[in-house]
Amino acid sequence: MIDEALDALKQGKVILLYDFDNREKETDFAILSSAVTPETIRMFRKDGGGLICTAISGAAAQAFGLPFASDALRFAGDIVEKEGDVPYDRRNHSSFSLWVNHRNTYTGVTDRDRALTVTSIAEYVKNFENGITGKFADDFRTPGHMALLRAADDLLDQRRGQTELSVALAQMAGVTPAVTICEMMADNGLALDKEGAKAYAKEHGLVFIEGQEVLDEWERRRAAA
Ligand code: 5RP
Ligand code: ZN
Ligand code: CA
Numbered sequence: 451m452i453d454e455a456l457d458a459l460k461q462g463k464v465i466l467l468y469d470f471d472n473r474e475k476e477t478d479f480a481i482l483s484s485a486v487t488p489e490t491i492r493m494f495r496k497d498g499g500g501l502i503c504t505a506i507s508g509a510a511a512q513a514f515g516l517p518f519a520s521d522a523l524r525f526a527g528d529i530v531e532k533e534g535d536v537p538y539d540r541r542n543h544s545s546f547s548l549w550v551n552h553r554n555t556y557t558g559v560t561d562r563d564r565a566l567t568v569t570s571i572a573e574y575v576k577n578f579e580n581g582i583t584g585k586f587a588d589d590f591r592t593p594g595h596m597a598l599l600r601a602a603d604d605l606l607d608q609r610r611g612q613t614e615l616s617v618a619l620a621q622m623a624g625v626t627p628a629v630t631i632c633e634m635m636a637d638n639g640l641a642l643d644k645e646g647a648k649a650y651a652k653e654h655g656l657v658f659i660e661g662q663e664v665l666d667e668w669e670r671r672r673a674a675a
Contacts, residue, residue: 451659451663452659452664455657455659455663456623457623458656458657459619459620460482460624464481464656465479465480465656466480466634466650466651466657466658467479467615467664468647468660468661469610469611470662473539474641475641475644476500476633476634476641476642477644477658478612478632478634479634480612481630482620482629483571483572483626484626487565488560488565489561490630491565494630495632497634498633498634499633499634499635500632500634502631504572505545505612505629506598506601506628508601508602508603510578510579510627511547511598511600514574514584514586516548516600517547518543518544518545519548520543522547522548531543539609542602542609545599545600545601545611546597547597548592548594548598549592550567550571550590550596551563551567551592551593552567552590553588553589553590555594557595558594559595563595567590567595568596571590571628572626575627575628576626579627599631601613601614605618605668606618606664612631615665616631618668622668622671634646
């Protein structure tokens with residue numbers, strides 16, 4: 451299944467990415483940020499219903515001056531999350547960075563606006579990978595309607611959320627490490643369970659992959675290197 455997931459991601463298709471039975475137990479839609487269209491945003495908000503976020507590599511975030519939200523908000527005092535606060539991952543803080551809008555958006559929340567913000571972020575990350583670090587503030591402002599997620603520098607060796615799983619998949623697929631994700635929610639108010647997500651994948655002809663399979667491939671490649 452890992453090969454199908456890497457292929458689908460590379461082709462700009464949506465995949466379903468479950469994390470771990472001992473973590474959130476959630477499935478996120480995931481797609482290369484460069485492939486996002488207004489229709490993708492519509493699908494994510496209507497069929498997913500969670501929070502739409504774009505995960506980028508730690509190196510790109512660092513180069514663009516995008517901190518973790520928990521660092522940026524430190525001045526706010528005790529309300530800011532710290533290690534131990536995230537109940538399913540007590541060793542790490544969340545991966546939230548800043549929330550941004552492209553400067554050419556209007557409200558920033560429409561499908562068109564969010565797609566513009568996301569694809570432009572992908573463009574910045576692609577340029578960064580090619581040695582060109584643009585000035586992020588020229589094209590984006592914060593606060594905005596697209597949550598940026600900053601992957602841990604050592605990816606799955608350090609943290610194992612969909613942030614790192616999706617960026618690791620992009621890295622292993624050899625494509626720009628900017629992936630847009632959104633949790634799949636159920637009509638009962640809870641996260642969609644694994645069986646429900648698998649059923650959705652089957653019905654829509656999409657690849658469903660678990661974090662453990664991504665981690666196995668990550669470790670296999672490292673052992674082979
Ligand atoms: C943002 C989240 C989601 O869980 C998303 O999957 C990224 O977080 P993580 O890397 O912790 O899984 O909290 O909506
Ligand atoms: Zn989460
Ligand atoms: Ca998650």
